[in-house]
Amino acid sequence: MMELLLDDADTVAAARRLHPGEAVADCLARAAWTVIAEPGDAVAGALIDALGAPEALSFALDDSASVRSTGHVDARAARALKEGRARWRPRATPKAVRDALRAAVDVDARLVVPGDPSWPEALGDLGPHAPSALWVRGRAELLVHEPRVSMVGARAASGYGEHVAAELAGDLATTGALIVSGGAYGIDGAVHRAALGVRGATVAFLAGGVDRVYPAGHHRLLQQIAEEGALVSEPPCGTAPTKWRFLARNRLIAALGQATVVVEAGWRSGSLNTAGHAAALGRPLGAVPGPVTSASSAGCHRLLREYDAQCVTSAREVRELWGQADAPPTGQDVADPNRRRVLDALGTRTRLSVEEIARRSGMSPDRVRAVLGLMHLEGAVAVEDAGWSRSTGTPGR
Amino acid sequence: MMELLLDDADTVAAARRLHPGEAVADCLARAAWTVIAEPGDAVAGALIDALGAPEALSFALDDSASVRSTGHVDARAARALKEGRARWRPRATPKAVRDALRAAVDVDARLVVPGDPSWPEALGDLGPHAPSALWVRGRAELLVHEPRVSMVGARAASGYGEHVAAELAGDLATTGALIVSGGAYGIDGAVHRAALGVRGATVAFLAGGVDRVYPAGHHRLLQQIAEEGALVSEPPCGTAPTKWRFLARNRLIAALGQATVVVEAGWRSGSLNTAGHAAALGRPLGAVPGPVTSASSAGCHRLLREYDAQCVTSAREVRELWGQADAPPTGQDVADPNRRRVLDALGTRTRLSVEEIARRSGMSPDRVRAVLGLMHLEGAVAVEDAGWSRSTGTPGR
Numbered sequence: 043m044m045e046l047l048l049d050d051a052d053t054v055a056a057a058r059r060l061h062p063g064e065a066v067a068d069c070l071a072r073a074a075w076t077v078i079a080e081p082g083d084a085v086a087g088a089l090i091d092a093l094g095a096p097e098a099l100s101f102a103l104d105d106s107a108s109v110r111s112t113g114h115v116d117a118r119a120a121r122a123l124k125e126g127r128a129r130w131r132p133r134a135t136p137k138a139v140r141d142a143l144r145a146a147v148d149v150d151a152r153l154v155v156p157g158d159p160s161w162p163e164a165l166g167d168l169g170p171h172a173p174s175a176l177w178v179r180g181r182a183e184l185l186v187h188e189p190r191v192s193m194v195g196a197r198a199a200s201g202y203g204e205h206v207a208a209e210l211a212g213d214l215a216t217t218g219a220l221i222v223s224g225g226a227y228g229i230d231g232a233v234h235r236a237a238l239g240v241r242g243a244t245v246a247f248l249a250g251g252v253d254r255v256y257p258a259g260h261h262r263l264l265q266q267i268a269e270e271g272a273l274v275s276e277p278p279c280g281t282a283p284t285k286w287r288f289l290a291r292n293r294l295i296a297a298l299g300q301a302t303v304v305v306e307a308g309w310r311s312g313s314l315n316t317a318g319h320a321a322a323l324g325r326p327l328g329a330v331p332g333p334v335t336s337a338s339s340a341g342c343h344r345l346l347r348e349y350d351a352q353c354v355t356s357a358r359e360v361r362e363l364w365g366q367a368d369a370p371p372t373g374q375d376v377a378d379p380n381r382r383r384v385l386d387a388l389g390t391r392t393r394l395s396v397e398e399i400a401r402r403s404g405m406s407p408d409r410v411r412a413v414l415g416l417m418h419l420e421g422a423v424a425v426e427d428a429g430w431s432r433s434t435g436t437p438g439r
Numbered sequence: 440m441m442e443l444l445l446d447d448a449d450t451v452a453a454a455r456r457l458h459p460g461e462a463v464a465d466c467l468a469r470a471a472w473t474v475i476a477e478p479g480d481a482v483a484g485a486l487i488d489a490l491g492a493p494e495a496l497s498f499a500l501d502d503s504a505s506v507r508s509t510g511h512v513d514a515r516a517a518r519a520l521k522e523g524r525a526r527w528r529p530r531a532t533p534k535a536v537r538d539a540l541r542a543a544v545d546v547d548a549r550l551v552v553p554g555d556p557s558w559p560e561a562l563g564d565l566g567p568h569a570p571s572a573l574w575v576r577g578r579a580e581l582l583v584h585e586p587r588v589s590m591v592g593a594r595a596a597s598g599y600g601e602h603v604a605a606e607l608a609g610d611l612a613t614t615g616a617l618i619v620s621g622g623a624y625g626i627d628g629a630v631h632r633a634a635l636g637v638r639g640a641t642v643a644f645l646a647g648g649v650d651r652v653y654p655a656g657h658h659r660l661l662q663q664i665a666e667e668g669a670l671v672s673e674p675p676c677g678t679a680p681t682k683w684r685f686l687a688r689n690r691l692i693a694a695l696g697q698a699t700v701v702v703e704a705g706w707r708s709g710s711l712n713t714a715g716h717a718a719a720l721g722r723p724l725g726a727v728p729g730p731v732t733s734a735s736s737a738g739c740h741r742l743l744r745e746y747d748a749q750c751v752t753s754a755r756e757v758r759e760l761w762g763q764a765d766a767p768p769t770g771q772d773v774a775d776p777n778r779r780r781v782l783d784a785l786g787t788r789t790r791l792s793v794e795e796i797a798r799r800s801g802m803s804p805d806r807v808r809a810v811l812g813l814m815h816l817e818g819a820v821a822v823e824d825a826g827w828s829r830s831t832g833t834p835g836r
Contacts, residue, residue: 080780080801128803132794206731284783286776286800331728331740334603334752343728346743346750353743353750355731379683383477386681397529403683404477406525 043103044071044096046136053136056143060153071095072155072175073278074139078102078130079174081276081290085126087170095174102127103134142251145279149253151179160185165297167323173276173294179252180272184245185298187220189364192299192320194292194313195229195306200338203306206330207232208239210305213357215242222247222299224291225264225273227257229305229313234267244271245298249291250283251275289315296320301363303328303354307341314341314349321349326363328354380405380413385422385432393429440500441468441493443533450533453540457550468492469552469572470675471536475499475527476571478673478687482523484567492571499524500531539648542676546650546665549575557582562694564720570673570691576649577669581642582695584617586761589696589717591689591710592626592703597735600703603727604629605636607702610754612639619644619696621688622661622670624654626702626710631664641668642695646688647680648672686712693717698760700725700751704738711738718746723760725751777802777810782819782829790826 211233225246237244296319332339345351387402608630622643634641693716729736784799
């Protein structure tokens, strides 16, 4: 496979265009791996880690290569490799790789591979499930922007959900955060739009190839993200989105964000899958609460109850998820119970003696005198010959 | 004081009516303590614990009694006692006690004291801040009903808050829980009404005397609670509610409930005070979420963030707070990724070979065959000479 690809001048030219630089063999091999393995294939990931992408490709497709020769001697690894080969072979044709490269060139995509300045090291937390490469349309450098927050939610969002999503994303993007989402209808669309609306940074991870604008109704939005932000995908161009690929895509959204926020989600929403990945990766997880009468918030409440998600109600609280502190929190009024009891006893019209205030408040006359003295200094109480009263304008209950 | 009260035949007769039984001196002394000390007076509580209520009363009001004689020798205790005496004396007249007894008789109240069958031992968790007695109109035995749940919230509740409060309280009362609240406008009123509406049990703790129907707009509701549930207060009849007494009353609501639920609360709502008491007492604390755009839910969200409250969205989840389990939770669908990938590859119209499904799904042909076999048994896929297809009626995405 590698020889066939490297021997073809058009293929090499395409690879150089998709990934400028010297490492053509690595780039071609990684592109080929995105074609022959489904996202998250841990056997492929382990093999690439162990041998490097080109060698792993030759080894994976070469019948004569012995398992023993790689040092993978245990029976489980041997079986996993055998099964992997059975998965990869049906797709492993030079034509499939060439078609993917050509389609990527057609939409002016780039291939980003580990070691590139734009490669997000955060994806390394996925271990052997990390992608072998990413296909990107637009500003690939956004993948390493900081801070990054993943915001996801239901496709069937409510007006409330879309409103809150837009408010939060607009505020977060304005204050410099990259908004990562999945390009879907509902919450995803609302956060991307809000980020673009404030000329902020946003990245959409797609389940199919970056040449496939899915969903169709987001054609213009995804086009705008490709121009001003970035469309990113693990499967190569030409790949249709499938349910499985949506789930696999979710792990990338969870891994890229320094925190993940679920804005609105039904009880079985796919967003809970993203949240589960974020929790498993140790990323801070936030959930926006909503009315308990709204099925669209049931999944968020479930995250609060079952996933130990943090309740977030504002952009400030979202920033706190990754440890970014805003202005110091507003101080709490420490209400002095004695003041409250004296104020309770006083009126604005009647004048009371210290003894009467003591009786009413259940405090000693000495204590009443001391508290009245302080409150008098502050103007909270007034005194005349007839006795003490509450100053007009003092807050009551 | 004790001699003057016990020597008066009317006073003793009133005491026997308010608390049938032999312990007249203890009953009179505790009634007197509710008159002379404000709710939660820890010095009074400690003195009553140490000496018994009648002896504590004599000691508190007798100038000649030396602090040393009780064994309270340390300077701090001596000063606390001296300050206590200065607090209590302005109110300590036999007339004040007699007025309180007479007013209680007039509304057919009862005095419930520690050791009575209706005395809730749960209040003991308040230590020296526990009440010396409780004034009750209605069914005093409800104080020891189980399970008991305290439900509180904002006076300025939204339609959403009142709706959810009524739904939860109605369900909880129907399934046998006592609904404890504070008789106020808004959420409190909604939960009392819902409990009464299903002929359930409810208790209202008032900040003033049980003869004072406060707030005035709840005259009929409180009257109904006095008849079908119970009105309970720590201060004696004739006492006006004050801000301080509302706060002190909150600790009783928190202590009586086996769990406390805040349904709706503003950022600085008094309900947070009740919630704080519940948390300090180690009682499970629940908060009902709401729209983040609603100021009426800001306090609940604060409880979720700052007080580690549990998010509760249904009566079942409230019951879980005190460990009551309903029917076993509905099982989670464990979606098999291989089935999903095969289904993703299939259509309902086209017929595909195993090899084509393997290529589309990125699975090995052997695995595809095995999964297809199982799914065929379940009727999820169909097979003909031309190949495999998805059965019509199989859920898509």
